[in-house]
Amino acid sequence: MFPSQKKIIVFLLISSLFLSGCWDQRMYKDLSVISVVGIDGHVGDIRGHYAYPSSNSDPTKYIVLEGIGKTMRESRIDANKKTEQTMDVAELTTILVNEESAKKDLYALMDVYYRSAQSPMNAKVVITKGSAKKFLEIKDTMSKEIGEYYFDLITAFEDATIYPKTNLEIAANLMFSEGRDLGLPYLNTSEDKGLPEGEGMALFNGKKYTGEHLTLRESIFATLLGYRKANFVELAYMWDKDDKKAQVAFNIINFKKKKKVLKDGNNIKIQYEIDMPVFITEYPPDHLDRKNVRQQLEKFIKGRVEKDIARMFKKSQDASSDVVGIGEDIRAYHPQLWREGKWKGIYKDIKIETKVNVNVVRSGSTR
Template sequence: MRRALMFFVIGSLFLSGCWDQRLYKDLAIISVIGVDGYIGDIKAYYAYPSSSDDPTQYIVLDGKGKTAREVRMDANNKSEQAIDIAELTTILFNEDTAKKNLYKMLDVYYRSAQSPMTAKIAITDGSVKRYLNLKETIPKEIGEYYLDFIKSFEDYSIYPKTNLEIAANLMFSEGVDLGLPYIKTSGKGLPQAKGLALFNGQKYTGVHLTQRESQFVTLLGHGKANFAELSYLWDKDGEQIPVSFSVIRFKKKKKVAQVGSKIKMTYEIKMPVVMTEYPPDHLNKKKKRDPIEKFIAKRIEKDMAKMFKKCQDAESDVIGIGEEIRAYHPNLWKEGKWKELYKDMEIKAKVNVQIERSGSTR
């Protein structure tokens, strides 16, 4: 018994403690970071809760420096606690910052084992500072608010699911470009989703899609998420009729052909829907459904044509057409010259809409 006791006593002397232990009481748990400026002159803002009883109360630290790491060190010097980003939910970047080279600004996060790769990234219209000044308007902790805000648009197939890890892969891909949430606000108002910020490689092009155009990019390039809803006004016989519907399924086939020196790509889309708004009713009759289905199909084809052109003009292949060409049509793929082919190719959509359900009324 004495030998065993002596063994445990001596052995305990050689056991190391938790040398890298970090206690919550000693940390400022950052949930949202906002970044203005660029390498050489950066200013960043770090938001963290200030009250355990009221999650809407938070403190925003600011830091200045020439590098992203120096900025964090400067902000850390202004806090009574050490900055910790292990629970970071969202990073906001000023659009002017993203236009230069977003990856260089994200390098500091990829090199840290603390950084959560699930954190969301968004591009802001104007300075990020006002996007962190929401204390009187949001009902929850600011990090949770921005995470839920972006996820809600992902659930409705408006934003493709993107985080730090996915963004890094796309910024180095030749066959598909990155698209990030583009948000806007005025004064102390709540942020608004304005669509998808289009990237060409590692740089924001300065062009963003509308919400509807972003939804078509997501449906074509990533597939339908939990929901997808659309709404149009039909000008029929001098009367404007609301036509709203939810997408049940979104199936697509792609056809690629070479016409001379150009590539032609056609999407054949089948889209069964359930009507959610149509005041004239009588959708149980085929002769009533047919004109509506044709109207919806033509409007979607027209909107998709605008979206394709906007992406091509920005030289941003957010749908991932290049991945399709490289994988299944290698004879058309030209390494390093894909964007030259992409911006001049013909892209069309043929949409077939079927009203499968008319809602609770006929």
């Protein structure tokens, strides 16, 4: 063996002594791996609820620890005293925040997660109608691990273009944004089984929940106008046609939007023009091979969509919540209209008009 080879072997043997393990290694058997956190109360009087699996063989079984404190960190310390293991949030998927708690300062409640290197920034942030605790009391109806359940639930809404993609990181950016406000999933529980169900988008003004939320349909148009179409968009209406009710359902194939900003003195007007080809998925009256029938249907869809968009903007403006991000475009492309610190005052009073061009391009396998 050559001397140089001996030196290499000795070097490798010595180096291996320093590779015995990671300095921050944590064993799962010593941890209570928290997958969902619920928050009730305000800074000064907080109740934190921490859900983690209680069975290795059955992921649907879990325990909820409750901690009380003046801060989120203190409530977590209190909850940690009630388990024989150390609580760990490295696999946190969802943070559920009581709507009343979010009205004061959402960021103050989230700060403990932003300051921890172990917190996953892709965790979903959700606003709940009423106590967050009741959203963790659904053990008898669970079909999967609770953290996976909530993550998949919100992801399904995002795929359907009901909510824009959101997580801890995105929420923090929007809470400090001057040109766009945060919109978060707003969940209620069903009356029969108490299961979580989407009720719309919670509207924020800065770090505070305004107390107002969009409906699911209005949330779709806020997402389409403020972000983009995700995997698919499905809509359904009832049409009082010829003294009869007709079901109209369709998928939006594409959603192209153009925006103009017009100024007349101190008055600002925003004009949207939208091209929206659709695929009809339900229409019992049929005969969509006839041009006049298609045109009537297109006119109906156009009218209903324009009304829904108008309602969405009115709610957003009344709540001083620019979830569509009009302010971003004003600041970037019309700096002469941007008044530092005064955008929200201007936003509430601007006139917004929308013109939708609907084109039925597919009508299914029947006429």
